[in-house]
Amino acid sequence: MSTKPKSRWADDDEDAALDAQRKAEKEAKKRAKAEKQRIAEEAAAAQQLKQQQQAQQEFESHHSPLSSRPSKRRKLSPPVEAERPEIQDDLLPAKLLRFPAPAWKKCRSVEDFEKLNDIEEGAYGWVSRAKDTVMGKVVALKRLKMDNANDGVPVTGLREIQTLRACSHPNIVALQEVVVGEDTSKIENIFLVLDFLEHDLKTLLETMPEPFLTSEVKTLLLQLTSGVAYLHSNFILHRDLKTSNLLLSNRGVLKIADFGMARYYSTPSPRLTTLVVTLWYRSPELLLGTETYGPSVDIWSLGCIFGELLSSTPLLQGTNEVSQLSLIFSLCGIPSEKTWPSFRRLPNARSLKLPSTAQSPASHGSVIRAKFPFLTSTGAALLTSCLALNPASRPTAQEVLDHEFFKEDPKPKSTAMFPTFPSKAGMEKRRRGRTPEAPGRGKARELGEVDFSGVFGGERSEERGGGFALKLI
Amino acid sequence: MSHLSNPLATADQLYQRSNALPIEIQDSIRFYTARLTQAAGILLRLPQDITAQANVLLFRYWVVDDLMAHEFSDVSAATIYLTAKISAEPRSLRSITNVYAYLLSSPSLSLSKNPGSSSDGDGNAKVDPESYYLSEGTYITTRNRILNIEGQILNALGFVTHVALPHPLAITYLQTLDVFANANGKAKELARRTVEWLNTALLSPQMLYLTHQPASLATAAIYLAARETGVKMPDVEWWEVFDCEREELGFLVVGMGSLGGLVEREGKRWGERGMISRLGVREEVKYLNGGGVVDEEVETARLMDEKVGA
Numbered sequence: 160m161s162t163k164p165k166s167r168w169a170d171d172d173e174d175a176a177l178d179a180q181r182k183a184e185k186e187a188k189k190r191a192k193a194e195k196q197r198i199a200e201e202a203a204a205a206q207q208l209k210q211q212q213q214a215q216q217e218f219e220s221h222h223s224p225l226s227s228r229p230s231k232r233r234k235l236s237p238p239v240e241a242e243r244p245e246i247q248d249d250l251l252p253a254k255l256l257r258f259p260a261p262a263w264k265k266c267r268s269v270e271d272f273e274k275l276n277d278i279e280e281g282a283y284g285w286v287s288r289a290k291d292t293v294m295g296k297v298v299a300l301k302r303l304k305m306d307n308a309n310d311g312v313p314v315t316g317l318r319e320i321q322t323l324r325a326c327s328h329p330n331i332v333a334l335q336e337v338v339v340g341e342d343t344s345k346i347e348n349i350f351l352v353l354d355f356l357e358h359d360l361k362t363l364l365e366t367m368p369e370p371f372l373t374s375e376v377k378t379l380l381l382q383l384t385s386g387v388a389y390l391h392s393n394f395i396l397h398r399d400l401k402t403s404n405l406l407l408s409n410r411g412v413l414k415i416a417d418f419g420m421a422r423y424y425s426t427p428s429p430r431l432t433t434l435v436v437t438l439w440y441r442s443p444e445l446l447l448g449t450e451t452y453g454p455s456v457d458i459w460s461l462g463c464i465f466g467e468l469l470s471s472t473p474l475l476q477g478t479n480e481v482s483q484l485s486l487i488f489s490l491c492g493i494p495s496e497k498t499w500p501s502f503r504r505l506p507n508a509r510s511l512k513l514p515s516t517a518q519s520p521a522s523h524g525s526v527i528r529a530k531f532p533f534l535t536s537t538g539a540a541l542l543t544s545c546l547a548l549n550p551a552s553r554p555t556a557q558e559v560l561d562h563e564f565f566k567e568d569p570k571p572k573s574t575a576m577f578p579t580f581p582s583k584a585g586m587e588k589r590r591r592g593r594t595p596e597a598p599g600r601g602k603a604r605e606l607g608e609v610d611f612s613g614v615f616g617g618e619r620s621e622e623r624g625g626g627f628a629l630k631l632i
Numbered sequence: 633m634s635h636l637s638n639p640l641a642t643a644d645q646l647y648q649r650s651n652a653l654p655i656e657i658q659d660s661i662r663f664y665t666a667r668l669t670q671a672a673g674i675l676l677r678l679p680q681d682i683t684a685q686a687n688v689l690l691f692r693y694w695v696v697d698d699l700m701a702h703e704f705s706d707v708s709a710a711t712i713y714l715t716a717k718i719s720a721e722p723r724s725l726r727s728i729t730n731v732y733a734y735l736l737s738s739p740s741l742s743l744s745k746n747p748g749s750s751s752d753g754d755g756n757a758k759v760d761p762e763s764y765y766l767s768e769g770t771y772i773t774t775r776n777r778i779l780n781i782e783g784q785i786l787n788a789l790g791f792v793t794h795v796a797l798p799h800p801l802a803i804t805y806l807q808t809l810d811v812f813a814n815a816n817g818k819a820k821e822l823a824r825r826t827v828e829w830l831n832t833a834l835l836s837p838q839m840l841y842l843t844h845q846p847a848s849l850a851t852a853a854i855y856l857a858a859r860e861t862g863v864k865m866p867d868v869e870w871w872e873v874f875d876c877e878r879e880e881l882g883f884l885v886v887g888m889g890s891l892g893g894l895v896e897r898e899g900k901r902w903g904e905r906g907m908i909s910r911l912g913v914r915e916e917v918k919y920l921n922g923g924g925v926v927d928e929e930v931e932t933a934r935l936m937d938e939k940v941g942a
Contacts, residue, residue: 258637346783
């Protein structure tokens with residue numbers, strides 16, 4: 160019994176081999192380390208030597224006892240001096256993100272603006288066209304209504320400023336700044352300085368001699384939808400999309416305006432007020448009193464606007480909530496448990512009396528297709544899906560953007576090719592045609608002696624404003 | 633991007649800090665008022681992000697307008713009213729004026745060194761409810777003052793009320809550093825201390841939230857909390873991953889850490905007072921200037937203050 164009973168954990172040959180291998184590895188590492196250090200030291204020494212030489216040179220070239228800096232530098236301990244640069248060479252190129260940091264400063268006074276003309280009075284204040292006397296730009300000035308003095312600056316106005324500031328998108332009107340009245344001891348007059356655009360879609364649709372072409376409707380709808388998609392991707396609900404809140408520039412650019420109803424939302428949606436969106440553009444779930452809604456309410460309004468652009472008249476013009484709902488049901492059909500599960504549980508739906516679908520088979524389906532006979536089937540499909548009674552089956556703004564309707568002929572018209580119209584807000588009048596007649600047959604008249612010196616003097620006789628001819632393409 | 637970045641104060645704005653007052657006194661005003669806002673936020677049961685935004689707006693307002701333009705507690709109330717109004721959790725002016733009346737009535741009540749003791753029954757017993765009763769007339773004048781200051785604040789800020797807070801960023805950073813998976817029991821403590829450091833920095837008269845972006849604040853808070861709790865951070869310069877330079881980190885770590893000393897200094901200067909007022913500041917400045925005695929001018933100022941307050 161010279162050998163102890165072999166433990167399962169005792170060393171055997173295999174372990175020894177492993178040990179040896181580990182040792183070898185360690186040694187290799189050590190060697191590598193030593194080598195590295197040696198190189199570093201060599202470099203340090205070289206650097207030191209170089210420095211010394213440099214210092215010597217400097218010292219010699221100066222020959223001045225006052226230049227004590229070189230000698231001081233020589234006294235520094237070499238490893239610190241020399242090793243630093245090498246390490247830093249490895250680590251320095253870290254690229255750090257730098258954030259934009261705008262400052263804040265006091266509001267400018269509204270006295271810096273020269274009022275040109277009033278545009279309209281909206282639900283939250285009135286708007287006028289004005290010229291910035293400092294910058295020379297023409298802008299739209301929107302005055303906030305200070306209705307409830309006991310709450311200070313109205314929350315709707317603050318929300319509008321907050322959401323507009325957070326947005327930067329070509330199809331959303333830009334808030335340039337906020338200015339206040341001259342007397343700053345009491346802040347009562349607050350004005351938003353916004354982009355000035357020549358038209359709002361509502362006035363334009365009312366005054367246009369003919370409705371938009373399909374290609375133009377597509378351009379407008381695409382711009383509107385990309386604005387809405389931007390808002391929704393930033394968790395903002397507009398809650399008051401309608402044609403009078405959509406502005407159009409003379410270059411065919413559409414911008415969403417009036418964020419007085421807008422607010423941030425979240426998923427799952429917080430409890431929100433149902434008293435939003437102008438009646439004609441209000442979705443059935445809002446009319447039925449839901450308190451948890453989401454971006455689909457904006458999509459319903461989008462569908463209403465789509466229909467309005469096609470026919471030039473608002474799609475569903477109810478006089479009150481009840482008539483609005485009945486108009487909706489006669490256009491989009493009667494909801495059933497199958498098409499809109501759980502709609503019966505909405506607050507206002509319990510007392511709802513609906514005709515049984517068996518009674519009048521024609522009334523339970525959507526009649527959108529029949530109402531717009533000139534729309535292609537994909538277009539009708541898009542409109543029908545936006546105006547789906549069940550909010551869950553409406554497409555998202557992004558899905559609308561990707562819809563087949565915008566890819567088929569006629570293609571959306573380029574904004575550069577968009578027709579222009581005389582702007583009511585810009586005080587423009589339709590230009591009356593005073594083009595001269597074509598020359599008749601006969602002998603050409605000679606000019607004779609004419610004085611051209613007054614050519615540039617008669618500017619006053621030129622037509623005021625205008626410059627935009629009605630062009631139908 | 634706006635969720636990650638803040639507008640920052642310009643060098644001019646920081647330099648022109650009301651030069652009529654000694655810097656230390658300015659620091660006192662900033663610290664005491666921010667602490668008052670924080671206490672009011674708790675009593676109003678506001679989520680901390682709203683209280684924090686209110687304190688950032690308070691400091692932003694004070695780099696534009698003069699510190700002594702309005703009573704400090706009124707400015708604090710106005711910022712908290714404004715911030716809550718545009719959030720999802722608005723508070724009525726009635727609640728706010730009541731809470732401020734309560735906080736200002738008995739200085740050692742909720743703003744004392746041990747706020748925990750005041751929340752239980754014993755602490756409340758000592759306070760006379762009459763001292764924080766708000767009559768209808770006082771309510772209306774207070775409300776009008778707050779509303780007026782609200783307008784002044786909005787005007788001074790150019791209506792920029794956006795505040796990005798570092799708190800959510802800090803939690804994301806901790807997750808990125810994988811502490812919740814690795815640091816066993818200490819991870820929760822680390823996260824708690826991080827958030828506490830961020831809330832502490834809100835009270836700092838160095839106005840760190842006005843000079844540094846949320847990313848840097850979050851990084852510095854994590855650094856401090858990790859050092860305290862002993863959670864091991866990576867050996868490399870991990871702060872660079874979060875876009876914070878070593879130098880900036882060092883500055884913020886010192887800045888955040890210095891608040892403790894400042895609180896002690898303030899305690900010695902102002903005693904057990906829960907909140908300071910413009911009158912107290914005027915007297916203190918007089919004292920610092922060698923006056924020492926309350927003279928006529930201060931007395932008139934006090935009378936005028938009372939008149940405004942009535």
